[in-house]
Amino acid sequence: MLILASGSPRRAKLLKDAGLDFIVIPSHLEEVVDEKLKPVDYVTELAKMKAMHIAQDHPEDTVIGADTIVVYEEQILGKPIDEEDACRMLKLLSGDRHVVYTAVALIRGEKIKTFVSETEVSMKNLSDLEIQNYVKTKEPMDKAGAYGIQGEGGSLVDHYKGDFFTIVGLPLKELLEALKTF
Numbered sequence: 456m457l458i459l460a461s462g463s464p465r466r467a468k469l470l471k472d473a474g475l476d477f478i479v480i481p482s483h484l485e486e487v488v489d490e491k492l493k494p495v496d497y498v499t500e501l502a503k504m505k506a507m508h509i510a511q512d513h514p515e516d517t518v519i520g521a522d523t524i525v526v527y528e529e530q531i532l533g534k535p536i537d538e539e540d541a542c543r544m545l546k547l548l549s550g551d552r553h554v555v556y557t558a559v560a561l562i563r564g565e566k567i568k569t570f571v572s573e574t575e576v577s578m579k580n581l582s583d584l585e586i587q588n589y590v591k592t593k594e595p596m597d598k599a600g601a602y603g604i605q606g607e608g609g610s611l612v613d614h615y616k617g618d619f620f621t622i623v624g625l626p627l628k629e630l631l632e633a634l635k636t637f
C-alpha cells in the first residue's frame with residue numbers, strides 16, 4: 456500500500472490526479488528542526504520526519520512525506536503564524552526573487568530515499584494595500600511564504616523558473632520516477 460503522510464489537500468489532489476492508489480495518514484508532529492541547517496537539509500529533515508512518523512507503524516507500506524519552504528536571502532519562511540506574520544513575509548518577498556524548496560522522503564521498512572526540488576519565483580512589487588487585501592482572503596495562512604501560486608496568490612507572481620508542482624508542494628514528475636525504482 457502507498458501512504459501519503461500529509462494533511463495537505465494539494466498534495467493529495469496532485470497524487471490522485473496522477474492516478475495513484477493511496478491512502479492519506481497525516482503526521483501531526485511539531486515541525487521543529489535545527490534552524491541553522493542549510494535550506495536543503497532543513498526541508499529534507501522535515502520531509503523525513505513526517506514520513507518516519509507514519510512509517511514506524513506501517514513497515515510493509517511505502518510512505519511519502521513532503522515539506523515545502525520558501526527561502527529569501529538565506530531566511531527560511533515556513534507557514535505564517537498569524538496575519539501580521541503573513542504581511543511581513545509578503546513584504547520581504549515583494550519585488551524580488553526567492554526559491555521554493557520541496558523535499559520528498561520515501562520510506563518502506565528500513566529503506567529510505569529523499570530528494571529535493573527547487574523552483575525560483577519572482578514576485579511583483581506589492582503595495583501595502585495589495586498585501587493587506589490578499590492576507591484578508593486567508594489564503595496565505597496554510598502556505599509556506601504566505602502565498603499560494605495556484606490561487607489568488609498567482610496574481611502576485613511575476614514569473615517562475617522550474618517546476619510549478621514544486622511550488623504547490625509536490626514535485627510530481629520526480630516523485631513518480633522515484634516511486635518506479637523504489
Ligand SMILES: Cc1cn([C@H]2C[C@H](O)[C@@H](COP(=O)(O)OP(=O)(O)OP(=O)(O)O)O2)c(=O)[nH]c1=O
Pocket residue numbers: 460461462463465481482505521522523524525534555597598599600602603604605608622623624
Ligand atoms: C509557496 C506555496 C506553498 N504552498 C503550500 C505547499 C505546502 O502544502 C505548504 C507548506 O506547508 P508544509 O509544512 O510543507 O505542508 P502542510 O502543512 O501543508 O502539509 P503536511 O505537513 O501535512 O504534509 O505550502 C502552496 O500551496 N502554494 C504555494 O505557492
